[in-house]
Amino acid sequence: MKIQRLTDQKLSELTGKCVAQEKAASRKLLVCLYEVKRRRLYSDWGYPTLFKYLTQDCKYSEAEAMLRVNAVALMGRSPVAKEKIESGKIGMTTASVLERGIKAKEKQDKLEVESSVCLNLLEMTEKCSYRQAEVMLQKALDLPAKKKVNIALSEEVLAKMEKVKKYYGEMNELELIEVLLDEKIREINLPQRERKSFASETSRYFSTRIKREAITLSGGKCEKCGSKIHLQYDHRKPYGKSGLSHKMNVRVLCLGCNQREAIKVYGIDFMGKYLN
């Protein structure tokens, strides 16, 4: 078919058809990505997160990948959200704005946003453009405007940041600061029993000594996908299946790979209750 020879009418029809097809394909892709995330299947493909799979394997830009990751996260919040996105009542960009807003609210209040509030927001944003949705969310969730902090960094500090960024892999300065702060907060919040050097082998937790040895042996990386972020100590033979907290039974996995392994052991139906 020679596009140049089409009549205006035919070209108009064809363009409309292509738009509909592209939108349908986007919705179908989100449904697939939702299921990939539910199963943590990206871990078997060598990625610690859906975001990494989308940017590194699918070659989406970071912004494009984030849109999809956020829309998928919103689908996981309720069957209604999933249906609205699947049916196209809520577009991908609006879904992403909604998820970002809800997440910001949860971070601010340190409390999960109730499902009734989510449902209300879904109804309110259904016919909104994403810009309208942004304004509406700001008001509805009473979100504070982001604080702008200007800091001047010395060459020395910038060089240090570059070094740490290289260690963690692709991320911007803001993500790096958040990862480092999260790690520190996790360390501070560790329950006392986890910090003990000589935790019992039958305890759920590995001792500090075993963890230190394991992290050294793994080179500070997830044993499965190589990620250096959100690392956890996992029982090779699951604790729930009588695996001991012994040094021969420890391995370092990132959060995504750890969850995928748990799904393989306990099944998606069981684990689905604990993951979102």
Ligand SMILES: [Zn+2]
């Ligand atoms: Zn991993």
